[in-house]
Amino acid sequence: MRTLRHYVAVVSSAGWLATAIVPAALAQQVQTRTITGIVTDQVGGEALPNAQVRVVGTMIAAGVRPDGRFTISVPMRAVTLQIRSLGYKPLPITVPLDQTTVRAALERDNFRLEEVVVSGQATAMERKNLATAVGTVSEEELARVPTSSVDRALEGKVTGAHVSENSGAPGGGSIVRIRGVTTIIGAFTPLYVVDGVVVSDVQLATGTNFLTEAVRGQLAPRVDNQDNGANRIADLNSYDIEKVEVLKGAAAAAIYGSKASNGVILITTKRGRAGSVQFGLTQRLGMSKLSRKYGLRCFTSADEAVSVFGEAARASWTPSCDNDMEEQLYGKTAGAYETSVNMHGGSEATRFFASALNKHDGGIMPGTSADKRSIRVNVDQNVGSRVTLSLNTEYVQTGRKPGVTQNENNGLSIPSAIGYGGASWLDLRQRADGTFPRSPIISNNPFQTAALFVNDETVNRGIVSARAQAQLWKTERQALRLSVVGGGDVFTQKNQVLAPPELYALEGVGLPGTSVLGYAQNTNRNVNAYLVHDFTLPGGTSTAQVGTQSEWVDIDASYTLTQGLIGGLTNIDRGLAVRVDQNRQRVQDQGFFAQEELLLFNERLLLTGGLRADRTTNNSNSQQLFYYPKASVSYRLPRLP
Template identity: 45%
Template sequence: MHLPWLARAALIVLLAHVVPFAPTYAQDARATRPLSGRVTEEGSGAPATQVQIVLGGVALGSTRDDGTYSVRIPNGAVTVTFRRIGFVRSDLAVAANVSTLDVVLRRDLLRLSEMVVTGQATGIERRNAATAIASVSAAELNRVPAPSVETMLAGRVPGAEISSNSGAPGGGNQVRLRGISTVIGAATPLYVVDGVIISDATIAPGVFAVTGSSANPVVGGRQDNASNRVADLDPNSIERIEVLKGATAASIYGSRANNGVVLITTKRGNLGKPAYTFTQRFGRPEVARTIGLRRFNSQADAIATFGPAVGALWKEGAFFDHEREVYGETPTSWESIMSVSGGSNDTRYFASGLLKDDGGIIANTGYRKQSLTVGLDQNISS
């Protein structure tokens, strides 16, 4: 190829300026420097664990149990992001000569910075969400003991109608997020646990069939104190719950999400040494309110109230508490919970076990539950 002498001269000058600097630029891009420090919570000064350190959308690491961290960042001035669910994200500029940086995170009381699922996108910040998404954290769930996840959601999801089928321990619940939208189909929401759709079918224990106390299978099935499959989940192994009440959830899960979606995320293992947690609860149930008894001082008062037929039954000083006979049980209820979590950079684990026994205030009623949850995260390769 023949180039004019002016073009050849310009090309030589350009190569003379570019070639010497190319190796230097590549070397600076590969060079890194250490950055360490401690992340604490604003106000209390408590160490903030599981805080992600992100640079340019790439996670560099996370804080340890004591809130300390140690990562490597490129040379030169960079902007490092510290973020964790429940806290306001902090974007800090790190100068080229800074190797130690302590960070204080402020709690996000309005939870505008947390990532939620909307149905139009798999993840978006709450401040940018166009629809209402209700989120319930693990701290809110385990604040009050409850037999099932459905019971724990009662009163914590705005607009959700959650009612119990019976007052017996372990009785099933009905959850309505958007009202009844079908004539022949189920009106319950779709339950998704860690991205897997689970069944919420009703399981009848068959008490009426065994005892023969109800000859009508329809009525007996409705009043058989049936429980839902979602009650099998251990509430203590749940990290957070997101409730999608809008119709946009159908764009992800199809027509099964017509009644809303309940997204359940379970706990995962954390980096660090094994951490054990044990909880023991004891209680004794008893009837909260009774109708009360009316005791007549004379036979004439009883006949005036209930008619002449009562006259033969009334006796002086007769007093029989039917409510006490039916609802007079006061058994001991107990619950034992144990969990362990930990891991390294390549392997993280979480295991939780639950034993629960709730007695009923009516004889021969109660609720027993055994649950085991195991989660294992393994990084095979990059």
């Protein structure tokens, strides 16, 4: 109990975000000495340029240069250096007073217990000490197997996270559930944070719903959207990502507020390192093929066909079973490629990372494909020894042609047409004269729909974030730093949907010839500020933070539908009937938070307490604050012999 009272006394005397230190310590000029060393991998022996070196029990730290070497000034006494690198176990090395050089060979951390993961808005902690669940996915894991998007890359890599495709079309997005179903009619997608800035993962309607009647009577549904849309997080270039962290527990809401009730996915992009400029190139080629067919029933008699399709099948029935519509529609081999280039380097003061991506995915169904092109530039600039400025920019352009394969209530979807009218004796492919035969069973000829129905989407997106971090005050045992992060995420989405008058599938549904033009703009803006105080205790540390977070979201999506187009015309002003729909949303969120972390008893006991207060214009009283408390305790038992 005496030891515990000693810790409590130290913390209470320092106060929350303490700013007082012993005056004698300010006056005393501590003599220092220099230690040099090299950090390598224990197995391969290669240098580890990303390692960090810290003097245990102090705030003194230094980075490792590209050649694996480091130089650090330490007090004139025997010290213990703790050397750590991402993916490796930390290594403590005691350096006597008469020793000036060290060699450190780090061991791979296969279980990641020593990995440093997020514990607050601006703080991190070793995983082994945390009482909350944080999943991580490294750069190597993301790049090990090629995937169509970032969200698909998380599948099977995060415990408890369920990732499922919401479409089989090229460029289709995915549904990520971290905490299961948390609402009946609301969104259940997690919050995405890229380099400290909240980005949009909204899925906007494409404009096909009026034609498919999946949600009857609506042009662009805001809820229960079944338009085969894509999640916007799929726009990111997975080659640019250094690490993904997933907050799965209820503590996510205590850190990021009510919008994080479905979990948080934190994405950290790659940054430049001091050293000579290095280049990287990744080229991948692939193909897509039909992996499995449902199969079509072979009808051996006219009566058997009539029992399924009705009397309309009697006159056309033949004993042929050679027309496999699945093979004819989906049997082609679609090519795919992606080219990624990057460069990084710089000096100790200025570092940069730049990349570019060109990606194409072909679809096995006629008229379907997806393309993505992106450019990223990240720059870090040291201003003196106390201030670091960072700028992250990315521009992405994506294009999709998903076809019409989603849910519907009128038989327009191509898979539905095969299921309801895929008679084994019918050959509905395009004839030599360019015409398509009519199906005697249903109105939809899936080959004609695949050839004539237009469903195109183009997205232009820019993501910019900036960070300024200043070391306001630092001594051997404590430090006070200020971090301000701001950024914006802006994208425009244009959709063109066209069902020409000659399309069989929509005959008798309103006026023949329909065109939908959709244009949407989404803007997310964030400003965050954090004040963090670190204090080194005997056998532990104290980390306190306070801060504020503000976010503005502006969505403006307009859809114009016209019917009764004259053959060959597609302009929305050339129809006989026009309908307009607009989705307008403006949301402002503001949050305030404070957190204290005490790591005691030789870094075995972790006490965490925090409180977040949020207010949002989504509530009827936009000025009312809602509170999210947070408390956790963990104790790490010593290893038994």
